Amino acid sequence: MARLLITVVTLASAVAAQGWPLPPTQTGNLYISGYSSANVGEYLPGGTLLRTFTHPTMTNPRGVAVDDDGNLIVVVQTNSRILRLAPDGTYLQTVTHPDLTSGTGISRAPNGNWYVGSFSPGRVVVFDAAWSYVTTITAAGMNGVNCVSFETSGTGAFAVTSATANLVYRFDATHTMVGTVGHPNMSSPMSIASDGQGARFVSNGSSGWIIKFDPAWNPLLSFGQGTLSAPQGIAVDQFGDLTISNFGASTVHRYDTQGALLGSWPLVGVTTGRNMAWQTSPRVLSRAGTVGLGAAVIPEDVLLVSGQAGDAMRRVFLTQSAAFDLTLSAPTGTAIPAHFVLYAFLGDPVLGDVTDVTNGIGSMCFAPPLFGGAPIVVANTIGAESLLGTPIFLAPPAPSTVLSYPTGFGAPVTATIQGVILDTNSAAGPGVAWSVTNAVTVQVN
Numbered sequence: 001m002a003r004l005l006i007t008v009v010t011l012a013s014a015v016a017a018q019g020w021p022l023p024p025t026q027t028g029n030l031y032i033s034g035y036s037s038a039n040v041g042e043y044l045p046g047g048t049l050l051r052t053f054t055h056p057t058m059t060n061p062r063g064v065a066v067d068d069d070g071n072l073i074v075v076v077q078t079n080s081r082i083l084r085l086a087p088d089g090t091y092l093q094t095v096t097h098p099d100l101t102s103g104t105g106i107s108r109a110p111n112g113n114w115y116v117g118s119f120s121p122g123r124v125v126v127f128d129a130a131w132s133y134v135t136t137i138t139a140a141g142m143n144g145v146n147c148v149s150f151e152t153s154g155t156g157a158f159a160v161t162s163a164t165a166n167l168v169y170r171f172d173a174t175h176t177m178v179g180t181v182g183h184p185n186m187s188s189p190m191s192i193a194s195d196g197q198g199a200r201f202v203s204n205g206s207s208g209w210i211i212k213f214d215p216a217w218n219p220l221l222s223f224g225q226g227t228l229s230a231p232q233g234i235a236v237d238q239f240g241d242l243t244i245s246n247f248g249a250s251t252v253h254r255y256d257t258q259g260a261l262l263g264s265w266p267l268v269g270v271t272t273g274r275n276m277a278w279q280t281s282p283r284v285l286s287r288a289g290t291v292g293l294g295a296a297v298i299p300e301d302v303l304l305v306s307g308q309a310g311d312a313m314r315r316v317f318l319t320q321s322a323a324f325d326l327t328l329s330a331p332t333g334t335a336i337p338a339h340f341v342l343y344a345f346l347g348d349p350v351l352g353d354v355t356d357v358t359n360g361i362g363s364m365c366f367a368p369p370l371f372g373g374a375p376i377v378v379a380n381t382i383g384a385e386s387l388l389g390t391p392i393f394l395a396p397p398a399p400s401t402v403l404s405y406p407t408g409f410g411a412p413v414t415a416t417i418q419g420v421i422l423d424t425n426s427a428a429g430p431g432v433a434w435s436v437t438n439a440v441t442v443q444v445n
Helices: 002-009 282-288
Strands: 030-034 039-043 049-053 061-066 072-076 081-085 091-095 103-108 114-118 123-127 133-137 145-150 158-162 167-171 177-181 189-194 200-204 210-213 219-223 231-236 242-246 251-255 261-266 273-278 303-305 315-318 324-328 340-346 355-357 362-364 376-380 400-405 413-422 434-436 440-444
Touching: 030 061, 030 231, 039 061, 061 114, 072 103, 072 114, 081 103, 103 273, 114 145, 123 145, 158 189, 167 189, 200 231, 242 273, 282 362, 303 413, 303 440, 324 340, 324 413, 362 434, 376 400, 376 413
Parallel strands: 061 103, 061 273, 103 145, 145 189, 189 231, 231 273, 315 440
Antiparallel strands: 030 039, 030 273, 039 049, 061 072, 072 081, 081 091, 103 114, 114 123, 123 133, 145 158, 158 167, 167 177, 189 200, 200 210, 210 219, 231 242, 242 251, 251 261, 303 324, 324 400, 340 376, 340 413, 355 362, 413 434, 413 440
């Protein structure tokens, strides 16, 4: 087993920030804005509500997005502002501008700038990555702006839906309008999503149709009318399937790209769902790990501290001298015992610490020794001490209690723990039986 692990992990390279084209290669949880309930819901891919986010000024939220660090960006229509919330819901910032009136959808350009729709008057307000105002984009007749969507080419070209004109306005990277797109089924166009082949899908709130276009904006097919009632947000997941919020019935539907209905789930926790966004932050996804992803969409939390996998950022808070233990479970479907290597990184890793473990087994939120990092080897059950470092604590393979501290730590400390574990359902596919565990950051206060 030692030889296999070494073969897999010695090819690591740094992970770039999530960018274009869409859809992402891996998606996490789904965020949907609740227009009437004044909140945003966070859901597992299958529709289970995890929690809701709100703020005293979050009246009629519309646009929703996630930045590289996992912060939630919410465009609030009624009071024309943008709210930034940390992954755990903590308020970070309010962004306003005189040109942002009746804010709607939000999208991020390949260069990192944010493009925000303004319904009336219709325009697009551009902010840089630090949320400083850049410019405002207008076009004759482009009123009722609902959505801004960038082309999958990565050139910076984008499209804007105009509910009043019943058109999609197209712009190049210089913000010059290059044309419009219409269709008999296009009525109050809302959102645009793109799949991995460059096809575009436009939701239409008044007609109930989803219209599919090819990369050149030629119409291919229409679907959804009769099932969808005022479709709003639309997003493509890592499997290429569509997730669509049904504004008129507080339901979420899943379709394939040929228009076949795959399933539905009731929208719990928010009312009249509007825009949506997948969690694609490399910082957040690297903390979630890839254990079990070969058999399911949701990674398994196999690493626990005092029985906890932590909050949204995988943090567990302990007090000084409080007893705790570190346990590791075997992945579901894996014959036990499951061999592993666990590392501990002092501090709370940031986006730049994310390291890709190649061959598809996932990314870690810090670099282990073989990738140029210098974390402590907490436990090593595969017998490769000469390459992985001498373990400070020998442990049997999972499932097991790796560490037990009855007296706890006597001084404040922050450390992040994560590792690689034998997983016969590895997301890397046949022939690679290793996955990255979830991370847990222990903060002793």
